[in-house]
Amino acid sequence: MAILSYKVRFLTPGFLGDAKQDGRWRTPPFKALLRQWWRVVWAADHGFSGSVEAMRYEEGRLFGNAWLKSGEGANAKTCFNKSLVRLRLDRWDEGRETKASWGKKELNPAEKILHPDRGQQIGPMLYLGYGPLTTEKTTVPGQSYSVYPTLLKGNAAIQAGECAELSLAVLEDHPNPELAEVLKTNRPRLQRALWLMDRYGTVGGRSRNGWGSFVLEPVGANSKLVGATPLLDWKSALEQDWPRAVGTDDKGPLIWQTVGSYEDWKRLMRDLAVVKLGLRTQFVFTPGSKGKPEDRHWLSYPVTNHNDAWGDKLRLPNSLRFKVRRAAGDPTKLVGVIFHVPCQPPPRFEPNLDVIKRVWRRVHELLDELCRDAKGGGRQYLCIRDAARRVKLKPMLDSVQLVRVKE
Numbered sequence: 584m585a586i587l588s589y590k591v592r593f594l595t596p597g598f599l600g601d602a603k604q605d606g607r608w609r610t611p612p613f614k615a616l617l618r619q620w621w622r623v624v625w626a627a628d629h630g631f632s633g634s635v636e637a638m639r640y641e642e643g644r645l646f647g648n649a650w651l652k653s654g655e656g657a658n659a660k661t662c663f664n665k666s667l668v669r670l671r672l673d674r675w676d677e678g679r680e681t682k683a684s685w686g687k688k689e690l691n692p693a694e695k696i697l698h699p700d701r702g703q704q705i706g707p708m709l710y711l712g713y714g715p716l717t718t719e720k721t722t723v724p725g726q727s728y729s730v731y732p733t734l735l736k737g738n739a740a741i742q743a744g745e746c747a748e749l750s751l752a753v754l755e756d757h758p759n760p761e762l763a764e765v766l767k768t769n770r771p772r773l774q775r776a777l778w779l780m781d782r783y784g785t786v787g788g789r790s791r792n793g794w795g796s797f798v799l800e801p802v803g804a805n806s807k808l809v810g811a812t813p814l815l816d817w818k819s820a821l822e823q824d825w826p827r828a829v830g831t832d833d834k835g836p837l838i839w840q841t842v843g844s845y846e847d848w849k850r851l852m853r854d855l856a857v858v859k860l861g862l863r864t865q866f867v868f869t870p871g872s873k874g875k876p877e878d879r880h881w882l883s884y885p886v887t888n889h890n891d892a893w894g895d896k897l898r899l900p901n902s903l904r905f906k907v908r909r910a911a912g913d914p915t916k917l918v919g920v921i922f923h924v925p926c927q928p929p930p931r932f933e934p935n936l937d938v939i940k941r942v943w944r945r946v947h948e949l950l951d952e953l954c955r956d957a958k959g960g961g962r963q964y965l966c967i968r969d970a971a972r973r974v975k976l977k978p979m980l981d982s983v984q985l986v987r988v989k990e
Contacts, residue, residue, distance in 0.1 A: 587751040590800035594907045595848050596680050597741035597795035598715035598788035606678035606740035608747050610670045612786040620779040624772045626827035627813035644765045673748040680742035685735040694853055699864050699975040707856030709733040711792040743848050778810025793855050793905035812990045820925040830923045835989050837923040839950050842984040844916030854983045855905050855919050861980045862946050865967040881942045899928055957981040
C-alpha cells in the first residue's frame with residue numbers, strides 16, 4: 584500500500600463544522616475536496632468531453648460506492664466496492680480559534696467597507712464569512728452608542744497557522760482486474776488532484792470566499808506535488824453541466840492575484856471582500872422586478888433580501904472562487920488569488936446562456952480593470968453600467984491592485 588503524507592497548514596481560519604457545528608479537524612472535508620479536484624483531472628484526461636455518467640462510474644469504483652451497476656436490463660449487476668483510497672488525520676481535536684480569541688481580530692472601524700445597497704459600513708470578514716460568522720449589538724460602557732462586532736458563531740474554528748498531518752493510503756493492487764486497472768490509471772490522477780488542492784483548494788464553510796485556505800507540505804519523497812492547471816475556454820466551460828477546468832479568454836487564464844504581499848490575513852481578506860462586493864453590487868436590482876431573475880442572480884443564489892427569482896429552495900454557488908496562498912519566495916507573506924471555474928447552472932434555473940455570458944463578461948472586465956493603475960485616472964470602471972453605483976464603488980475599488988497570472 585502506497586502512503587502519501589502531507590502537513591495541512593491553514594493560512595486563513597477554517598470553519599469545518601462537526602455535529603455541533605464547532606470547528607474540528609475531520610477527514611470528510613478533505614476527501615470531498617480530493618474528489619472534487621479528481622473530477623477536474625478526469626475531465627482534462629478525457630478532453631473535457633466525458634459524460635457525467637462515465638465520470639461518476641470511475642469515481643465510485645475509486646472512492647467506494649454502494650449504488651453502481653454494470654450492464655443493462657436483466658443482465659445488470661451491482662458492482663459496489665470499498666474505497667481504494669483511505670484518508671487519515673493525525674489529530675481530530677477541536678480548532679484553537681475560539682469566540683474569545685476571534686474578538687481580538689476585529690479590524691479597526693476605518694477598515695470597514697461601504698455596502699452600496701444598504702448604504703452603511705459593514706465588516707469585511709462578516710461579508711465574506713456570514714453564516715460561520717455573525718454579529719450582535721454590543722453596548723459600549725460609558726457611551727450612548729452601540730457597536731456591532733463580528734463574532735464567531737460556533738464555539739471553535741480552525742485557527743490560521745494550525746496544522747495536522749494528512750495521509751492517503753492507496754492500494755498497490757487488487758484481485759478484481761477492473762479495480763486493479765482503476766488503481767493503475769488513477770494513481771497519477773490522485774497526485775495531480777493533490778497538486779490542485781494545494782494551489783486552489785479551500786475547505787469548510789464559506790470556503791469559496793477564501794476561508795479555509797491551506798497549503799500542503801509534502802512529508803517524504805514519494806509525496807511530491809506535481810501537476811498543471813487544466814484550462815478551458817470559459818464560454819465552452821459555461822456550456823458544461825459540471826465544473827471541469829479553470830476558464831480562459833483571449834488574454835489567458837481567468838486567474839487574478841493581489842499585487843504585493845500581506846503579512847496579515849485579515850488585511851488580505853479585507854481586500855478580497857472589497858473585490859467581492861464590487862463584483863456583485865455592480866449589478867443594480869431593477870425596482871419592480873420581483874419574481875424575475877436579474878443579472879446578479881446568475882452570479883450566485885439566493886441573494887440577501889432578493890431571493891424571489893426562484894424561491895427559497897434552490898441554491899446556485901458562485902463559480903468565481905477565492906484562495907489565499909503563500910507569497911512566492913517568502914512563506915511568511917500571503918497573496919490572494921481569484922479564479923473562475925465556469926459551468927452551466929442546473930436545468931431548474933432555466934439558464935439563459937446569452938445572459939449568463941454577458942454577466943460573467945462584465946465580471947471579468949471589472950477584474951481586469953483592477954489590474955490597471957488606479958492613479959491618475961487610469962481606471963474608468965465603465966463596465967459598471969450604473970453611473971451612481973460606479974461613483975459609490977470607485978473609492979473602495981481603487982484601494983485594491985490585481986494582476987493577471989499564468990499558471
